[in-house]
Amino acid sequence: MIRPLRPLTTFTSPPGAAAPPTGVKIAVTGLDFFYSQKQALSAITTDLQANIVTAFIGPSGCGKSTFLRTLNRMNDIIPGARVEGQILIDGHDIYHPGTDVVDLRRRVGMVFQKSNPFPKSIFENVAYGLRVNGITRNRGELEGRVEDSLKAAAIWDEVKDRLSESALMLSGGQQQRLCIARALAIQPEILLMDEPASALDPIATQRIEELIYQLKTTYTIVIVTHNMQQAARVSDRTAFFWLGRLVESGPTEQIFTSPTEKLTEDYVTGRFG
Numbered sequence: 001m002i003r004p005l006r007p008l009t010t011f012t013s014p015p016g017a018a019a020p021p022t023g024v025k026i027a028v029t030g031l032d033f034f035y036s037q038k039q040a041l042s043a044i045t046t047d048l049q050a051n052i053v054t055a056f057i058g059p060s061g062c063g064k065s066t067f068l069r070t071l072n073r074m075n076d077i078i079p080g081a082r083v084e085g086q087i088l089i090d091g092h093d094i095y096h097p098g099t100d101v102v103d104l105r106r107r108v109g110m111v112f113q114k115s116n117p118f119p120k121s122i123f124e125n126v127a128y129g130l131r132v133n134g135i136t137r138n139r140g141e142l143e144g145r146v147e148d149s150l151k152a153a154a155i156w157d158e159v160k161d162r163l164s165e166s167a168l169m170l171s172g173g174q175q176q177r178l179c180i181a182r183a184l185a186i187q188p189e190i191l192l193m194d195e196p197a198s199a200l201d202p203i204a205t206q207r208i209e210e211l212i213y214q215l216k217t218t219y220t221i222v223i224v225t226h227n228m229q230q231a232a233r234v235s236d237r238t239a240f241f242w243l244g245r246l247v248e249s250g251p252t253e254q255i256f257t258s259p260t261e262k263l264t265e266d267y268v269t270g271r272f273g
Contacts (some may be wrong), residue, residue, distance in 0.1 A: 173204025
């Protein structure tokens, strides 16, 4: 079994910060994001709840992926990128100068749109993060964590007799589940998924969606998708983005059947986008 997560110790709470509401994992307040002089996100304020799937929808270029990457500071690697506002995870300010960004990214894992397995064996792909971070103490513990992660990603039965083979020999859907296993191996609390099934065939997409549904009992999941049917199938809450702004968020059923904003209604009914 995967061991319980250690408590957060490296994030720093802002002076006078209130505890997050019960069930809120990520609290975002007044977030603006800039690529140099170009503003890509404006005044984003929202709460993302623990142990559910939240889907970000909206047309291309509306800021969904940019916002997703602010949640683990992946945008920090872009020259000229700048964030204003606040993001709290469990009440801790992830943009505080004292934040350990490496530790943050261990706790907030990410799965990208295109599967990106390393040119290593299936086993070493999953073991990589465990080795780099010195998480396991011996070979037996390492093997156990790799097996647990592959099982959690619903791919163990397909690869258990092929662990020494190159990960590049797997199908596209298998590679994506392997990348999910690699992310899970270091025991994140939050899993960010940027269009995780957009390049996959319908059968592989179904497997990924079933996996997302299963994982939410253990992880807080945030997914970006252009596929509104997918958002309706896998998410508990949905947030609609338009031109760098969060137009509306709420329970997925409400967003798709009785949105409060006309712009949201026009998008989900296919009038544009």
